[in-house]
Amino acid sequence: MAKLFRGGGLPWLRAARDGLAAIRVSVGAAGLSTGVLECLRDGVMTTASARAKLGLDDDGLLEPWLKVLEAHRLIRATPEGWLLTRQGRRLLDDDVVRAAYEGFSGFHTGLYRELGLQLHGGHPRQDIAERGETIAQLTRSMEPLLHEVLVTEVHRVRPAKILDVGCGAGMNLAAMLNAAPQAEGTGIEIDNAVSDLAERLLEHRGLTGRARVLRGEVATLVAEGKVGGPYDLVLLANVVYYLPLAQRVPLFQELGKLLSEDGTLLITTTAAMPDPFSRHFDLLLRAQGQGMELPETEPLRQQLAQAGLRPAPARRLAPGAPLIVVTAQR
Ligand SMILES: C[S@@+](CC[C@H](N)C(=O)[O-])C[C@H]1O[C@@H](n2cnc3c(N)ncnc32)[C@H](O)[C@@H]1O
Structure with a gap:
């Protein structure tokens, strides 16, 4: 040595x-x-x-x-x-450990193995469309980092109704419902296999009686009047970056209309910043060719304001990690 x-x-x-x-x-x-x-x-x-x-x-x-x-x-x-x-x-x-090995050896690094081809005009990647379950399981690994924020917000807001948009495997919805034993929760999830995961997790945690999962695309479900409301707490955890920039303000507007008078919209996300994981994830999203990209912190707050909401200052979720939390009110 x-x-x-x-x-x-x-x-x-x-x-x-x-x-x-x-x-x-x-x-x-x-x-x-x-x-x-x-x-x-x-x-x-x-x-x-x-x-x-x-x-x-x-x-x-x-x-x-x-x-x-x-x-x-x-x-x-x-x-x-x-x-x-x-x-x-x-x-x-352990589903999360399994997803980490499958995800990092698979599409996370496949991005670079196939990047040369894509830079020469090759087809966009299909990871988000085809690896929904792995991604939802992998994202569960963030719940311990998020847990305190979710519980603190639940204790502050004291919600009767909670909406979790893009609920993935349902971990965050379960954590919020556990912290609010009287509350009812709705998860919205576009991916059928992932919706199954959420339903199984909520059932396993004994929450079936006060939780439901709506299957479909959030803006469509809202437009069809299927989401109900008003909701005291609306969570968008690790979801904003799935929406192209142009669709973010309209969605925030619609979610704002679902909020009760003192309701809170809580957004957590990996943000675009000069950190290796953030830069990698942003490239992976852009390589899907669907207008997905990581949000930048201040522009995200501005979009919330454009949607008629009052955003609080953004906070970092954990020192050194490119994860932020922004709350906004009507
Ligand atoms: C990265 S996962 C995060 C899951 C969960 N919120 C978490 O933090 O663990 C994002 C989820 O949002 C779902 N999703 C993305 N866009 C959506 C949309 N427009 N409507 C409903 N669900 C959506 C995806 O299918 C995926 O399961």
Whole structure:
């Protein structure tokens, strides 16, 4: 190590460390996609029995592949055969961890693998359209960061009715309803498979009686009069960037009309700023070719004002993270 440092090898070390992290994410994702981790779900298996169960014709690759998974501590060797480690089981069973490995080894880095083609006029990406479930699960990882803001706002507003626009897997709606035991909640979700996730999560949390999920596009549902209201608290968490710029003010206007007199619109989002994740995410959104982009903080507040709402100053959700919170009132 000292020799590498003296030889000016710090950039080499950094490059190798980054490369190994990329490999680790791909190994986890391939552990899922090859079915090998799933194959060990119910207990120990030898290489031969795993090969038979998976119906492989692997030309000797399975054993070294299992050793890769072992080196990454996702499985371990026992005298009887291969066994899942706690980390391997977590990857299999925790939807958010699974989505992180699938998402980061898949479309998040696929953006750069295919960027050259796209820069030369290739087709827009289809990640948002095709990876809705993975994205919704991955976004759940932000709930712990958001939790305090949601609960504080619920305690301040004391809502009887809550609306969660683009509710994803339903985590935020569940957190708000738990903090307001008398309140009723409505989630709106455009993606059918994601709506199923939300309904399952709300049921699992015992909230079915006072929560519902409306399936469809928010502006359309509002225009059709299907959303009801008035709502005391309307949440837009990690959703604003799905809307092209031109559609943001009209949506804020419509949501403003759904607010009760003292109601609050609460927006949380990754904002456009010179941070590596923010810049990456903005590029990923723009690469979808649908006018999606990350909002900038002050323009977002101005759009709320243009919609006739009174925005409070924006706050950072966590030090160092490109996440902001803006509340607005009628
Ligand atoms: C990144 S996820 C965030 C989910 C959730 N709010 C959270 O913070 O965990 C955004 C969700 O909004 C949904 N969505 C996007 N545009 C929408 C629209 N116009 N109407 C309804 N849902 C929408 C997407 O399908 C997706 O599930």
